[in-house]
Amino acid sequence: MAKTLISGNKAIAQAAFDAGCDCYFSYPITPQTAIGEYLSEIMPKANRGYVCAESEIASINMVIGAASTGEKAMTSSSSCAISLMQEGLSYAVGDQLPLVLISVMRAGPGLGYIYPSQCDYDQAVTGGGNGDYRIPVLAPSTVQECVDLTHRAFYLSQKYRNPVIVLSDGLLGQMMEPAEFVKYPYPEIDTSKWALTGAKGRAPRKIRSLEINEEKHNQNLQHIFDKYAQMEREEVLFEEHNVEDAEVLLVAFGTMGRNIKAAMNLARQKGLKVGTFRPITLFPFPNKRLSEIADKTKKIIVAEMNMGQMIKDVKVAVNGKADVVHIGRPAGAWLDETEILEAVEKELGGKYAASI
């Protein structure tokens, strides 16, 4: 199939359309406005829903409304505006509603800075809404992965009746790469057992997160956490290179996952035993595999365009079996391969001093 040169933002929009997104609601914000711009053209033509909402609080609640009827619904936004959606996300988990949120990170805190950053790992992975809940987070590193993971996000959200976040960033959103828009093998999921479609001819049903009976409340939560346990068994994705003999493991997610590979290539040319590991699902996090690697590899460098967020999950995964350090900065120019290589050489210390 022919490839198209397309930006990460537009690739996500086209993939959402192809995945059968029925409704899209959002409020513009840099650096993800191109998603809404793209969909504003193709959704109405296909007789699907497109609303430029009056605020992000409105758009997440519109998504909840549409998802309650079994429609595939999506919103997209960035950083400070996703903060406004946290209540809605918590409700969507409690209501057990499938929806897709595209988060294209810029810098924070507050209004921050419009340049690329990875400072909303914590916002996506641990969230800011109330209650015991998790949201699967998929982190693409190439434009092709923007396509693949958007399709997967719709599938997972329907399969588990839970919101799913695709965590992109301003760099990936603006960059263009060749991508293929192929058909994906995900099955359509039946929503007829729970969706609110009018009670004519069947018993009325309701969707709500409030449960005033303690026992039932705890049963509901247990059911939701059983789904998370299933995700941890079945949905973990990661990419690794050269881990077998690695003395230093570079770990990064999203776009930074590319730069650690460039740094690994440089390091290997110098004879340094460096491997890379890129979690693609940030929840469920690839704990098991990282723990296995840490049985042999005792130095781990986590490279992030933030002040240290995913490093906490890496530390939990390796549980003290390896030294874990962080390199990064808040926003702007990405850490490049030479900077990452410097960190590797520092970790290896005197051992390679002669060969460097």
Add this chain to the structure above:
Amino acid sequence: MEQSIIIAGFGGQGVLSAGIILANAFMLNDKHVTWYPCYGAEMRGGAVNCEIVVSDVEVTSIHKKENDILIALNDLSFEKFLPRLKKGGTVIANSSLIEEKKPRTDINYIFAKISDTARDIGNIKAANMAALGILSTICGFAKISSIKEAVSNVLPEKIKELNYNVLEAGTKLANE
């Protein structure tokens, strides 16, 4: 093999579209390619640039600190990006707008009347094509046939011929 190319100039000089056409040409040539624009609070007439990384294998990092080729369409970008060229790198400089000086001795210079060429052929806005024509003579990845096909895929029909003509003229500029 991997090459990183910066195209820079004023907004309105076709900087971003030249990059998109070039990236399309690399894609048509079955190369791995990534195009990344500067973005932010940009405005017409302000400084604009884009980076294109092309490779035989997967493109890993972008936003590189050092680049192989610089296409500078105005003096501001000539001064700003010249220090980022690798040793042995090449700058294609638009001498219609840039004084012919050589502040570094470890890089190659191609000065050419890029804007004048486009204006003489029909429209100064097609200056970006003259620059791509020059590039095709020094960058092994940038075949002129692929650039032409990319122009055909990207630009509207009514301005294609003008752009082809300026592109062709560009290929000869490099030898002057």
